[in-house]
Amino acid sequence: MTYTTQMDAAKKGILTKEMETVARKENMEAAVLMDLVAKGRIAIPANKNHKSLDAEGVGEGLRTKINVNLGISKDCRCVDTELDKVRKAIEMKAEAIMDLSSFGKTEEFRRRLVEMSSAMIGTVPMYDAVGFYDKELSEISPEEFLKVVEKHAVDGVDFMTIHAGINRETAGIFKRNSRLTNIVSRGGSLLYAWMELTGNENPFYEYYDELLDICRKYDVTISLGDAYRPGSIADSTDASQIKELIVLGELTKRAWEKDVQVIVEGPGHMSLNEVAANMQLQKKLCHGAPFYVLGPIVTDIAPGYDHITSAIGGAIAAANGADFLCYVTPAEHLRLPNLDDMKEGIIASRIAAHAADIAKGVPGAREWDNSMSKARAELDWEKMFDLSLDPEKARRYRAESKPAHEDSCTMCGKMCAVRNMNRIMDGKNINILREDD
Template sequence: MNYTTQMDAAKKGIATKEIQTVAKKEKMDVSDLMYRMSRGRVVIPANKNHKKLSAEGVGKGLKTKINVNLGISKDCSNVNLELDKVKKAIDMKAEAIMDLSCFGKTREFRSKLIAMSPAMIGTVPIYDAVGFYDKELKDITAEELLNVIETHAKDGVDFMTIHAGINRETAQVFKRNPRLMNFVSRGGSLLYAWMNLNNRENPFYEYFDRVLDICEKYDVTISLGDACRSGCIKDSTDPSQVKELMTLSELAKRAWKRNVQVMIEGPGHMALNEIEANMELEKKLCHDAPFYVLGPIVTDIAPGYDHITSAIGGAIAAAHGADFLCYVTPAEHLRLPDLQDMKDGIIAAKIAAHAADIANGIKGARDWDNEMAQARRKLDWDKIFAVSIDPEKAKKYRESSMPEDKKTCTMCGKMCAVRNMNKVMEGKNINILRDDD
């Protein structure tokens, strides 16, 4: 039996190679997975031309996934450095990598990335348009913008952020409801500018059926972009954000009729007390479609530490319905992240995702923690390092300050509660001041 996309296969009861891979990874029954996919609650981004892919699922009842952003810019165009980041992200088992390149030989870098990556690959085609055509934004035609999408699809991109929700109607809502930070979405701001400069409708909205033609042909998952996401906590959950979400709701239904898989993006910077309601709002308005969030960043005062502000928001968001976390690095708002920034961002996002999986009762999520607790009870340092989320850092800290009693650490020494409880439970003397017998 033939199928066009993973969603189409799920509706027809065809267990594709990708569906079987995800079911095994998630310890989920294949028929249950296909049911969720057929309803749009789970996506498996898997472009037909991405041959290296090890498929991952995103959505309801699955482990929370994380995405790593990288790519070249005009100010930082070192392709080899970005490829080093790719290798590190793959080594650290990030489930997705988004190439946000916006300058120079973007296709050359994208092709290398897709050829080497088992992680799913995402892009934002509007970022590439100016460099792709070597034209100023105003002079790029609607047809040319659509052609960039097709080029990325041909190259093997698994999911694309398409800012189709910032149409003329949404733009009017924005104009009537001024914001402190206006738009901070790069893609959203570019399309808003294009619309104003050309006095035209957003081509991704106007020609959304053309976008669907491309995505259906190559099985590209659409990540409906959050052009109106808030760039500071003052702008969160405002009319512009909610209006765009309503538009994305309608576009998701149109995509599903064509068997095109959909994720919804949001919501940016947001105070802690608004996160749960925002997750519920998205799930309600967008028919339980997978939710892909940046952050939410829960305070605006921490440049250099936004991997932490984001992880706090991400854990809460994922515990209340978000399915996919876009990592944030310490360099957010300051510069292009370097290799260490990227590593710190991945670790922070993975901690947030795992904490949410525990809260959500995801099958097997607690096994990792139980393994760590077992190693700690035994004071088995090699095992502790082995099961750490960052073994290298854990071992480095340990070795930088060694205790007299090698079983303990320099925080407590022989007063270590674990050491002493083990001895007491075994009927042994504790011997804090003297050597053991």
């Protein structure tokens, strides 16, 4: 029996090799996984042309995944520098990499990225359109926008952010309800500008069926972008954001009718007390589709530390139903991230994802922590390093400040509670001021 997409296969009861891979990684029964893929509650982004992919699932009952943003810009256009980031991101076990290149002919970087990456690859075709055609924004036709989407699909991109929910109707809501930071989504702002300049409907909304046909042909997962995501905590959960979310829910059902997998994107900047409710709103309005969040960034005052503000929001979001976290680096709002920024962002996001997985009861999550706790109780430093999210940093910190006694550290020395409890429990003496007997 043949199939077109992972969702089509699941509806027909066909267990694909990608489903087998995800079921094994997640310790989930293949039949359960297949049922959730068929219902749209799990997506397995896996373009037919991405041959190096090691498939991952995003959605209900699975580990929370993280995405790393990369790509060239007009001010930072070195492809080799970005490819170094790709290698490091894969080494650090990021499940997804998004190419957000926004300058010139991006095809070289995108093709090399897909060829070398075992992680799923995402793009935002809207960013590429101006450089692809070498035209000003208002001169690009709806047909040309769709051709860029197909180009990315042919190149092997697994999921694409498509801002289809920003249309003439939602633009009216935005105009009638003022915001502190207007539209901060790059793709969303470009489409809003295109609609204003041309007087036409958003081509990704008007020609959504044609877009779905492209995605079905190559099995591209649509990541429905949130053009009206709040860019400040003042704008969160407002009329524009919620109205767009309602439209995204409608577009989700239309995609599923054509067997196209969907991920829905969410906020954005948002105060802590609103995060859980927003996750519940998304799951309800978008029919349980996987939810992909940027942050949320829970305070606006920490440039240089937004990997931390994002990790706080991301942990709460994922614990309350978000399935996919887009990393945020210390460079957010300031510059294109360098390699060190990227590493900090990955670690912060992985901490948030894992903390949420513990809260959600994801199989195996708590066992990792229990193993670390056992290693600490035994003062087994090498095992602690091996179990660390960042073994390199843990080893370096230990090496930089060596204690006089190996069964302690330079913070507590022989007053170490773990060391002393181990000795007492073994019936040994504790000598704080003198050498041990």
